Amino acid sequence: MPVAEPAEPAVSAVPVVPETMEALVVLEPNRYEVREVPVPVPGPNEVLARVRAVSICGTDAHLIRGDYPGFWPPAFPFTPGHEWAGELVALGPGAERYGWAVGARVAGTSHDACGVCQKCVEGRYNLCENYGKPGLHKQYGHNVQGADATYVVQGVKTIFPLPDGLGFDEGAVIDPASIALHVANRGGIAPGDTVAITGAGAIGLLGADAARIRGAGRVILIEPNPARLAKAAAMGFETVDAATGDPVATVRAMTGGFGADVVLECAGVPVTVQWALAMLRRGGRCAAVGIPTVGVEIAMQRLVLDELELVGCRATAGEMRRVMPLVEQGRMRVRDVMTHQFSLREYGQAMSTFNDPASGAIKIIIQP
Ligand SMILES: [Zn+2]
Ligand SMILES: [Zn+2]
Incomplete structure (x- = not known):
């Protein structure tokens, strides 16, 4: 597994990316399965990451139940998941200009905002005025495909370096911590x-x-x-x-x-x-x-x-990077809220545990 050492830039072999991957596919409200689907290809300023951990959010449960018809997701079939961590396995054109390299460990978040509207310019990209407009704005796992899969494509604005001191499981809880x-x-x-x-x-x-x-x-x-x-x-x-x-x-x-x-x-x-x-x-x-x-x-x-x-308060607006040292120092105790772990194939069991008030579930980590 090509994980870059902090001191030396990676010269490790380019990871072999398969053509297909396992993904959770929600076919219609309350009906989902893990399927083989094509591995997505990163476009300009996007990266392909191997997802190592993804945490279940209350929004995922709502979305799978079909509570936001036509909005989250705009259509079925759909792959949710937006709180994740993993490592980069391929870069789309231009992603290297932002300092990204294959092997980098990252934590992901959901809002890939336009960067141009007044709210984005003010730094409030969670309020992007081009929300959901094709080609201008994406919210992974909400209005475009998410990370409940072995691989995910996301834009460079939505990934943040995961400190070496933090594991992928903790990395999957950086988004809710932010x-x-x-x-x-x-x-x-x-x-x-x-x-x-x-x-x-x-x-x-x-x-x-x-x-x-x-x-x-x-x-x-x-x-x-x-x-x-x-x-x-x-x-x-x-x-x-x-x-x-x-x-x-x-x-x-x-x-x-x-x-x-x-x-x-x-x-x-x-x-x-x-x-x-x-x-x-x-x-x-x-x-x-x-x-x-x-x-x-x-x-x-x-x-x-x-x-x-x-x-x-909507999602996060710049707190992803700021929360990392707080998690590293144990002041933001993400480990304390992690209660269960499942594989992607066990997603059904994971979701029923999440939805069961008697289970004691708070954050459930899926390891694809
Ligand atoms: Zn969430
Ligand atoms: Zn915007």
Whole structure:
């Protein structure tokens, strides 16, 4: 396996890329199989990577269920997967100009934005104004084929060097870790803040680490699932059991009646959005990353009179590189949220484990 040593540029033999590969192919909602398909060919400023690890995201489960018809994916058959790590095995024309070489270890993310629209120019490529326009914008594993396969083609804007100290499994969780850091950044957490987080899934738990990295004084996780509550407690966070009692009253009681300076809303359920706003301190800020599938009634009067702030958070915008040293130093504890591992052929088992609240699954790693 040609993995480049850090000190010397690789002069190893060019890896032999087969003509076909194994890929998870979703044929229609809830019907999928692992199939032999052609290995894709990298175009200009693209690379071909051997995928070593890919992690299951909540979006994958929604997409496979057909929850976003005609949008994610635009059509079936489709190969999902967008949180991955692997090594480069071929470069498309021009990719070498950006410093890439065969053998480089990388972590991937999903947004391959146009780079030209006003939002891209401002650095907010997650809000690309050419979203989904053919030839201008791609989101791997969402509107174009993803990484649930032994090989994947992605653009140079969407791959980041994986430090030697990090394994491929950890590399597959860099994308969600970068999203967690983005949410904490959008929350504007200041040193000493009390931060409450609704939902102790991967983003909630890694968001809790990100809150500490930004200097939070207290981090409180609100969650109904006992396994996730136990995980949050084991990681050293304060917890509130949302299955019993009123979490808003509990958080207020824990904060001398004032509420949390910042809430990171990581559950995406209407009631958790309402809790998030209700447990904010006056002048507090809620950063929401969970995406409710229905409308949510908001206590607008309180938002106005208490000068609450509510901001959305979409994916990541520049945090991929920044989160790597935090993961390397063990401050963003991706290993702690990895609960299961499966091969690509076991994807069905992996997905049922992911969807089973009793399984204790948080991040499931697939090794193609
Ligand atoms: Zn994801
Ligand atoms: Zn753009």
